Amino acid sequence: MxxxxxxxxxxxxxxxxxxxxxxxxxxxxxxxxxxxxxxxxxxxxxxxxxxxxxxxxxxxxxxxxxxxxxxxxxxxxxxxxxxxxxxxxxxxxxxxxxxxxxxxxxxxxxxxxxxxxxxxxxxxxxxxxxxxxxxxxxxxxxxxxxxxxxxxxxxxxxxxxxxxxxxxxxxxxxxxxxxxxxxxxxxxxxxxxxxxxxxxxxxxxxLSIGPSIQANVLSHDGPSQGFQADEVTSFTSFAGERPVLVLGPTQGFHEDELLSQALSLLASQIPTLCETGARMVASVNPSKVLYGCSEKPPQATPSSILWFDRAPYSPALLSWMEWCQAQGVHMIQCSWNGEICEPFGFDTSAIKGISFATLTSWILGHEEEQDKTMHPSLHTWLETLSTDWYHQWEAENHTVTSLLNQRVESHALEADASGSTMDSEAIHQVLQAVPHDIPVMVGNSMVPRDITAMQPATKHPWIIAQRGVAGIDGNLSTAMGLSLAFQKPLVCMVGDLTMLHDMTALLSARICSYPLVIVVINNGGGKIFDTLPIAQQDSDVLKTYFTTPQSVNLETFAHAFDAVEYVGIQERRELASLPTTLNRLLTTTKDEATVGGVTVVDIQTDGTRFS
Known part of the structure; x- marks a missing residue:
């Protein structure tokens, strides 16, 4: 034709x-x-x-x-x-x-x-x-x-x-x-x-329009505002001997094998702080290591921050980066095209950009040139980094991890009699129960912040967060899209208001060809607003205008959709059944399920968290 x-x-x-x-x-x-x-x-x-x-x-x-x-x-x-x-x-x-x-x-x-x-x-x-x-x-x-x-x-x-x-x-x-x-x-x-x-x-x-676009973050290496491909020595000199790797929420596509390999190599030799929803999970807890134990950052000031993707959102990590800016620490912003876009106010002489493609080629070599070895200058820099610096962070993190585990165990003993479930405890139990090969999308507000605050005691290697503009709308629908694309089961963990903001997503429950489990941390409203100063001044104003708890019975709500199953966890003692429940739900195919591919797991919590 x-x-x-x-x-x-x-x-x-x-x-x-x-x-x-x-x-x-x-x-x-x-x-x-x-x-x-x-x-x-x-x-x-x-x-x-x-x-x-x-x-x-x-x-x-x-x-x-x-x-x-x-x-x-x-x-x-x-x-x-x-x-x-x-x-x-x-x-x-x-x-x-x-x-x-x-x-x-x-x-x-x-x-x-x-x-x-x-x-x-x-x-x-x-x-x-x-x-x-x-x-x-x-x-x-x-x-x-x-x-x-x-x-x-x-x-x-x-x-x-x-x-x-x-x-x-x-x-x-x-x-x-x-x-x-x-x-x-x-x-x-x-x-x-x-x-x-x-x-x-x-x-x-x-039709002839060139090669197929198999999208990934490295496919379009835009003009860098900072380091170019031949400036490895300038990069290592600017970064110094005491760098810290900071991974914000993923910007761009969530699966990029080459970039993940490059980050893993850097993280093995550089102290790494990760937000929930970053490209990888580090063992260092940003909230507790930076401020949680001593109420001040580590005594030694980093020479530089290698910052990937979007800006962090955890209060401790944000405060630490602002502190670093005031100390004159260098910032290297790593993004898809090397652009500089940061909210901290670094002096132009103290910040440079580098593209994902340029940095990855230095770390993994040029595949198109059959040269898959690390650039010699970068290799020398990594080999000569201060081992004392890395060990200092390791030691601090070991202390924090032990403290976190003690708090989790202590709460488990103390809470048996009360019957109430902390938000932190419910989130911890969910992430412990979800297999590592199943992605977990988390909503905005307190859920991702609670996860970051509990690392590494609480972590999962495949967490996706929607942090572009960090709204609580459309989270369930986004999770459905992710599940359709991944062609595998998926867990979406959100707060009760986030759930209600996207309730029409459940009209599409029948399209889910793989199990989608929506875990609702049902704590009676927007608990992130409890952290505002107004919370200490006028509780009525806080409840009316900010936390806005809704009178919705999620069981009745879920049953209004003929392709949605409901599981309620009302008391703390029922958390023990969560691993078995999630395993059953995530291994059930759509054809085997009784009412469809979506299940709402409603966990009643008290809005509190581990301090």
Missing amino acids: SLTPNKSILKHVEPETQAWADAQFDWCRGFAASFTRVGLTHVVVSPGSRSTPMVLALEKTPGLHTTVVLDERSAAFMALGLSKTGTPAAFLCTSGTATTHAYAPMWEAKESRVPMIVLTADRPPRLRGKGASQTIDQVGMFGSAAVAAFDISEPLGLDKGFETGREAIKKSMEQQGPVHVNIGFDKPFEPTSWNSNAHDFVDSSE
């Missing part, structure tokens, strides 16, 4: 004709083909009439999977979850207010540096601004939340659709964020003899 339509025919195509419908359907076929050509395989679709041409094209495109989700906000967050795992996904919705629900997930994608495509159907230009039903101004509607935006006023022709799709994906990958494609579809939406056209759909192997 010819891939390029007859342009002379397109010149004479008129809106509201069958020829127009066929031409815009061809555009959608080309656009969908661009997805499969580069390895993008999943589109989350919310129902609506205006997006009909694209829906029909997606439905018939070989190798493209579609998931239909009723609520647009949930659907967009699900597409975000799919995109986090290494290959961008897309979200499609109809026109009008449906489009506005993508705003929050787009900002999360933008700040997390996760490529994804947002497709919004729109009225054609002749009907915009004319009072037509279900019409708002959608051109550039997401503003700076989108790294790029396209408005397609005449989506006509196979080649044009393919070119637009290719350019949208390219922009999303190069700029590491969401791209908005707004498409003005005109009636009629249905092409001629759609069902008989199945054999005519574009064979993506016939």
Whole structure:
């Protein structure tokens, strides 16, 4: 079949004709083909009439999977979850207010540096601004939340659709964020003899746009604002003899084997502090080592901080980095393109950037050059680092770990009689029970902070956190997207308010082909606000305006969805059954489950934590 339509025919195509419908359907076929050509395989679709041409094209495109989700906000967050795992996904919705629900997930994608495509159907230009039903101004509607935006006023022709799709994906990958494609579809939406056209759909192997995009954080090494590929000696001199490795929440894709290998090598010789949701789990507890025992940082000041990914959020680690800035410590910010973006106010002479790709090539060698050995200058630097410095952190951490274990054991003995369950204890028990090959997504607010505060007594090697803009909306939907992409069971641990913020996600429980266990730390509201000064001044104001506990029976709530199972843990003595319960739930396939692939495990806690 010819891939390029007859342009002379397109010149004479008129809106509201069958020829127009066929031409815009061809555009959608080309656009969908661009997805499969580069390895993008999943589109989350919310129902609506205006997006009909694209829906029909997606439905018939070989190798493209579609998931239909009723609520647009949930659907967009699900597409975000799919995109986090290494290959961008897309979200499609109809026109009008449906489009506005993508705003929050787009900002999360933008700040997390996760490529994804947002497709919004729109009225054609002749009907915009004319009072037509279900019409708002959608051109550039997401503003700076989108790294790029396209408005397609005449989506006509196979080649044009393919070119637009290719350019949208390219922009999303190069700029590491969401791209908005707004498409003005005109009636009629249905092409001629759609069902008989199945054999005519574009064979993506016939299209030539370069190699498939298998997304990873190293695939686009942007211009670095700091060290370049030949500046290893300058890097080691700037870092000094007493560096500390700080791993913030992951920015970009959550699976990158080369970067993980590089970080493991650095962490084996450099004291490492990790936030919950970082690319790896270190043995050093940032909260307790830095301030928990002596209320002050270690006596020796580091020569530098090698900071990866997003800014930390734990109070102790934030305070320590601010303290380091005041002491004149050097900062090396490691990101996908070496950009410098930090909230601590380091002097420009004290901070430099380096890209993931550059640093990884120094550590692991250049694979394309068959040189897989560490750069000699970097090897010499690591060999000559102060061993006293590393041992000091090891000794301090050993003391803290022993103290944490004692507190956990002491509480277990003291709490037997009370019957109440601390938040920290419930979180600890969950992470102890989840197998290490099953990912755990944690919500925002106190859950990830509690995990960080209890490291290394409490840890899990595969924790994913949504820290782009750290909202409590869309967390369950994101977890569903992650589970679909990983094609394996997943645990999502959230607070009760986070659960309620995304309750429409449970409408999609039946799409989960692998068990998804939602663990709710049900402590009666937003306990993070208990840390505010207002908590000590006016408890009524705190409860009314901040913690906002909700009167919702989660058991009744869960049973309202016919594909959701409920397990309640009301008393502390029931925690003993948690490992058995999680093992049963996580090893049950969807076909074996009694009511579906999602289970809500409701753990009643008292809102307290280990001090």
